[in-house]
Structures are given as structure tokens and as C-alpha cells.
Amino acid sequence: SISDPTEIQSFLDNFNSQAQAVFYKQSEVSWTYYTNITDYNQKLMLDEQLMSAKFSQEAYRNATRFNLTVMTQEDRRLFIKIMDIGTAAQTNETKLAYLNKVQSDMETIYSTAKVTMPSGQRLPLDPDLTQLMATSRNYDELLAAWLGWRAESGGKMKNLYAEYVEYNNEAVKILGHADTGAYWRSWYDTPTFEDDVRALFDQLRPLYEQLHAYARRKLKQIYGNDKFPSSGHIPAHLLGNMWAQQWSSLIDELTPYKGKPTLDVTDEMVRQNYTAIRIFQTADDFFKSLGMIPMPDTFWDKSLLEKPQDGREVVCHASAWDFYNGRDFRIKQCTVITAEDLETAHHEMGHIEYFLQYKDQPVSFRDGANPGFHEAVGDVISLSVQTPEHMHSIGLIPTVSNDTESDINFLMSMALQKIAFLPFGYLIDQWRWSVFRGETTPEKYNEEWWNLRCRYQGISSPVPLTSSDFDPGAKYHIPAGVPYIRYFVSFVIQFQFHKALCDEANYRGPLHRCDIYNSKPAGTLLSNMLKLGSSKPWPEAMNLLTRQRKMDAQPLMDYFKPLLEYLRQENGNDYGWHPICPTDPT
Numbered sequence: 001s002i003s004d005p006t007e008i009q010s011f012l013d014n015f016n017s018q019a020q021a022v023f024y025k026q027s028e029v030s031w032t033y034y035t036n037i038t039d040y041n042q043k044l045m046l047d048e049q050l051m052s053a054k055f056s057q058e059a060y061r062n063a064t065r066f067n068l069t070v071m072t073q074e075d076r077r078l079f080i081k082i083m084d085i086g087t088a089a090q091t092n093e094t095k096l097a098y099l100n101k102v103q104s105d106m107e108t109i110y111s112t113a114k115v116t117m118p119s120g121q122r123l124p125l126d127p128d129l130t131q132l133m134a135t136s137r138n139y140d141e142l143l144a145a146w147l148g149w150r151a152e153s154g155g156k157m158k159n160l161y162a163e164y165v166e167y168n169n170e171a172v173k174i175l176g177h178a179d180t181g182a183y184w185r186s187w188y189d190t191p192t193f194e195d196d197v198r199a200l201f202d203q204l205r206p207l208y209e210q211l212h213a214y215a216r217r218k219l220k221q222i223y224g225n226d227k228f229p230s231s232g233h234i235p236a237h238l239l240g241n242m243w244a245q246q247w248s249s250l251i252d253e254l255t256p257y258k259g260k261p262t263l264d265v266t267d268e269m270v271r272q273n274y275t276a277i278r279i280f281q282t283a284d285d286f287f288k289s290l291g292m293i294p295m296p297d298t299f300w301d302k303s304l305l306e307k308p309q310d311g312r313e314v315v316c317h318a319s320a321w322d323f324y325n326g327r328d329f330r331i332k333q334c335t336v337i338t339a340e341d342l343e344t345a346h347h348e349m350g351h352i353e354y355f356l357q358y359k360d361q362p363v364s365f366r367d368g369a370n371p372g373f374h375e376a377v378g379d380v381i382s383l384s385v386q387t388p389e390h391m392h393s394i395g396l397i398p399t400v401s402n403d404t405e406s407d408i409n410f411l412m413s414m415a416l417q418k419i420a421f422l423p424f425g426y427l428i429d430q431w432r433w434s435v436f437r438g439e440t441t442p443e444k445y446n447e448e449w450w451n452l453r454c455r456y457q458g459i460s461s462p463v464p465l466t467s468s469d470f471d472p473g474a475k476y477h478i479p480a481g482v483p484y485i486r487y488f489v490s491f492v493i494q495f496q497f498h499k500a501l502c503d504e505a506n507y508r509g510p511l512h513r514c515d516i517y518n519s520k521p522a523g524t525l526l527s528n529m530l531k532l533g534s535s536k537p538w539p540e541a542m543n544l545l546t547r548q549r550k551m552d553a554q555p556l557m558d559y560f561k562p563l564l565e566y567l568r569q570e571n572g573n574d575y576g577w578h579p580i581c582p583t584d585p586t
């Protein structure tokens with residue numbers, strides 16, 4: 001095997017320049033499809049994916065000719081990443097083409113699905129059903145939207161998913177991974193990763209149990225006790241969100257102390273004629289205030305920031321794109337003028353900022369330190385943006401009152417976004433890992449999904465389950481093949497990051513009121529971590545930013561401590577639910 005340093009360097013240099021060209025082409029062709037769903041554009045994308053796979057297979061073959069033991073740590077890390085080619089390891093082109101086609105067809109079903117409402121209207125998820133789930137308080141209307149969406153999305157792809165699992169597992173086993181779940185977890189490069197996330201979830205469950213109890217009591221007042229099963233579960237369609245994953249749209253009903261200025265800035269944004277562009281300029285302004293890298297001109301020229309009105313079908317689920325040429329970075333978001341989309345814009349721009357900070361790294365290091373890091377960047381900024389102080393400073397709330405009651409109201413609004421999410425963020429890949437392992441077989445897909453939803457989220461299906469349903473397919477990341485534990489990791493570490501940046505900004509008050517806006521030191525500290533990309537093991541990146549090497553739920557618990565005390569007082573013994581699904585689904 002090759003040990004000559006000159007040959008090692010020239011291989012890496014060649015790979016780097018070729019990979020940029022190949023990945024650029026694949027990004028462009030994919031972008032064309034995601035922003036204009038047609039059979040023709042899908043075929044171009046699938047063809048390009050096969051070309052890109054051939055490039056990766058050849059790079060893999062060439063890389064295995066080198067002797068990794070004589071290399072520098074950095075070069076060895078590059079070679080390992082060059083050889084981590086995922087499903088492109090499938091050299092049987094027919095099988096790889098079929099896997100990619102099935103994956104793309106599931107994502108297309110999801111992205112073009114429409115529900116025929118009792119009124120006869122045919123509604124897509126974005127923006128119509130999302131808006132309905134957030135604003136309707138009519139039990140039957142919510143049920144119609146919820147049932148319709150499951151039927152038109154997941155209900156149309158159950159057999160496809162079983163094939164996707166089989167072909168995806170076969171491909172990654174060629175690289176030596178036990179199954180697709182093992183491959184996805186390998187990106188965290190932590191042998192105890194599964195145990196670590198379970199420990200974090202167990203540590204945080206009391207917070208969620210208290211919030212769940214509080215929400216359940218309020219929702220019973222709205223919909224009537226008879227709509228709730230005796231097991232303590234909340235019917236899945238009543239939480240203001242199609243997947244009950246975040247409950248922010250219930251803020252007005254769940255605000256503990258009425259009579260204070262609303263914390264939902266949606267109405268004010270609409271009143272001020274906010275546009276999608278202005279939402280993204282607001283986010284860009286925050287990064288600039290930290291001395292971080294502004295969005296480049298190509299971002300503003302080439303992003304798709306609103307759902308096209310020209311009849312084109314697009315994949316509306318928001319995403320941020322790196323075109324791997326160091327210059328072209330875009331967001332695709334069907335932005336609507338709501339507080340939630342202001343937050344999403346910061347989330348997506350956090351990805352772009354990460355791309356910008358590590359753009360001069362070798363291609364194989366242009367990734368998050370681990371996938372959770374990439375999901376955390378924008379959210380950390382958004383923790384500052386959402387403070388009453390910052391919302392006041394950008395004119396979206398009239399006054400800042402930090403008396404105890406207003407403080408609890410604010411913490412409740414943040415808990416509906418961050419605490420409500422934790423079991424959902426945790427259970428998606430619990431389900432998928434069990435599917436990839438073969439523990440959950442196709443006839444058990446739906447039942448096991450609801451077992452986890454009932455056990456961890458304390459919500460249940462408002463209708464009896466049938467084995468032809470495939471409710472996992474009603475959530476984007478399942479048909480799109482996007483791993484999900486990254487969001488659970490992000491929701492924990494973003495509070496570690498927030499605490500570290502607030503310390504760096506010399507902020508002294510309670511963590512939940514910290515706004516790092518304009519802090520150049522905080523911006524420098526964050527930038528230095530982001531610049532690393534995936535060039536170092538993630539504990540080193542974590543240490544650089546937070547002075548510790550582990551994921552730690554303490555900052556999140558400290559942030560919400562005053563609210564937990566309030567909730568325990570409010571709930572008394574009225575909290576918790578039966579771990580298995582109710583038989584009386586109301």
C-alpha cells in the first residue's frame with residue numbers, strides 16, 4: 001500500500017478538486033428538482049446521483065490503496081471520510097438506481113400530497129394544513145385535516161418504505177455497517193451514543209411530564225373531558241401541530257398569566273407588513289451584529305424564500321444548501337409571515353453560516369462536528385432573538401415586563417417550542433433504528449410507531465389504528481430519509497452553546513433572558529468552533545466552545561427551572577399517563 005507523503009498529498013488534492021465539481025453538479029441538479037418537481041427533473045437528478053456514486057466508488061477504491069497508519073491524524077481523518085460513501089457503496093447499479101428512485105418517489109408523494117376537506121377544497125400541507133392545525137380549535141375540523149394528511153402522505157407509501165429499508169441496509173452493509181441505523185449513529189463516533197441520548201432523555205422526562213400535564217388540563221377545558229382517553233394521553237390532533245412536535249401555536253390558551261402583552265409576534269409581523277425577505281434580513285442582521293459572515297449576494301439571488309405561485313410543485317420542507325464551490329449557498333423555504341417561520345429562518349440561516357465558516361476546509365471536512373451541531377447553530381441565535389428584550393428591540397413587542405408572572409409566561413412560550421419537542425425528537429429514530437435492525441417488521445411499522453408515541457410523547461391516535469396505515473410516513477424526515485436524532489441532540493446542546501456564548505458576552509442574568517446581540521467576543525468564539533467543520537472529533541469542538549467535552553442537559557434544565565417549579569405547583573398529582581396506548585381512543 002502507498003505510504004509516500006507526496007502521493008498521499010496529490011491524491012487528497014485531486015480528490016478535493018474533483019469532489020467539489022461532482023458535488024456542485026449534484027447540488028444544482030437536485031436543487032432544480034426540489035424547486036420544480038417534474039418527472040423530467042427527477043430523472044436528471046437520479047441520473048446525476050448515479051454519476052456521483054460512481055465517483056465516490058472510484059475514490060473509495062483508490063483510497064483503500066493507501067497506508068493509513070503512516071499518515072498524519074488529519075490526513076487519516078480525511079481518508080476515513082472519503083471512504084465513508086454510504087449507499088454509494090452499492091456497486092449494483094440497478095439496485096442503487098432503484099433505492100434512489102424509491103426514496104425520491106416517497107419524498108415526492110409527501111411533497112405533492114393534498115387533502116380534500118369536507119368543504120371540497122384540496123389543501124397541501126404548506127401553508128394550508130399547517131395553518132389550519134395551528135389556528136383551528138374545532139375538534140372535527142382538526143380531525144379531518146389530521147386524518148386526511150396521514151392518508152394522503154404516509155398511507156400512500158407503506159410498501160415503498162419496506163423496500164427502502166431493505167435496499168438501504170443492503171448498501172451500507174457493503175461498507176461493514178450492521179444496518180442503516182448503525183451507519184447513521186457512526187457519524188457521532190461515540191460507542192455509547194445510544195445510551196447517552198437515552199440518559200439525556202430520561203433526565204429531561206420530568207420537565208416534559210409536567211408540561212404535558214399542564215397542556216392536557218387546559219385542552220380538556222377547551223375540548224371537553226369526554227374527548228380524552230382515561231389513560232391520560234392527549235389526542236394527537238389537538239396540539240396545534242400536525243405531528244404534535246411543538247405546541248407554540250397554543251401559547252394564547254396556555255399562557256399562565258393572562259392580561260400581559262402577547263408573546264406571539266405573528267400579528268405584529270403581519271401588521272408591520274413583514275415580507276419573507278425582511279424575515280431573512282432580520283436573521284442576517286443578527287449574524288452581522290456578532291461580526292460573523294453575512295449572507296453572500298448569491299444567497300439573495302438564488303435562494304427560494306417563498307412558495308412559487310406559478311403552479312410549480314416544490315419540496316416545501318425548509319432546507320439549507322451548500323453547493324460545495326465556496327461561493328453558492330441557498331435556502332429553500334415556503335416562508336409565511338409567522339413567529340414560527342421567523343424562528344425557522346434563523347434555523348436555516350444557521351446552516352448557511354456554518355457552511356460559510358468552514359468553506360475553506362477540504363470538502364470531506366465541510367460538515368458539522370456532528371449532525372446535532374449543524375441543527376443547533378441557528379437555534380442558538382434564535383434563543384437570543386426570542387427574548388422579550390430582543391423582540392422589543394426590533395419592535396415586535398411593545399413593552400418588556402420582567403415581573404415574575406411575565407417571566408413565567410415567556411418561559412412557557414419557550415417550553416412549548418423546546419420541551420414539547422424532546423420526546424418527539426427522541427422517538428423518531430428509536431422507531432427507525434428498530435426498523436433498520438429488523439426488530440420492527442413492516443406489519444408492525446404503524447403499531448410500533450404508536451407504541452412509542454403513546455409511551456414517550458403521551459399522545460394517542462384519536463381513531464383506531466389499522467395495519468394499512470403508515471403514520472411515520474406523514475412526517476417529512478421518514479420519506480426523505482433524513483435522520484432525526486440530530487434534532488434531539490441539538491435541543492440539548494444548543495442550551496450549552498447559549499450558556500457558553502452568554503458567558504463570553506459577559507452576560508450576568510438568568511439564562512433565559514440572555515441576548516448576545518452585538519457581542520463580537522461571542523461571535524468570535526462561535527465562529528472559531530464553526531470553522532473547524534468536521535475536521536476534529538466533536539468533543540474537541542464542544543470543548544472549544546463550552547470548556548467541556550460532553551453533551552449536558554444541565555443548561556437546559558437551569559434555563560427552565562423557574563417554569564418547572566411553577567408547573568409542579570400547578571399540577572400537583574395530576575400528571576403522567578399510562579405507558580401503553582389507550583384502547584378507548586375516544
Ligand SMILES: C[C@H](NC(=O)O)C(=O)O
Nearest residue numbers: 245317318319347477487
Ligand atoms: C425539527 C425539525 N427541523 C427541521 O426539519 O429543520 C422539523 O421540522 O421536524
Ligand SMILES: [Zn+2]
Nearest residue numbers: 347351374375
Ligand atoms: Zn436543520
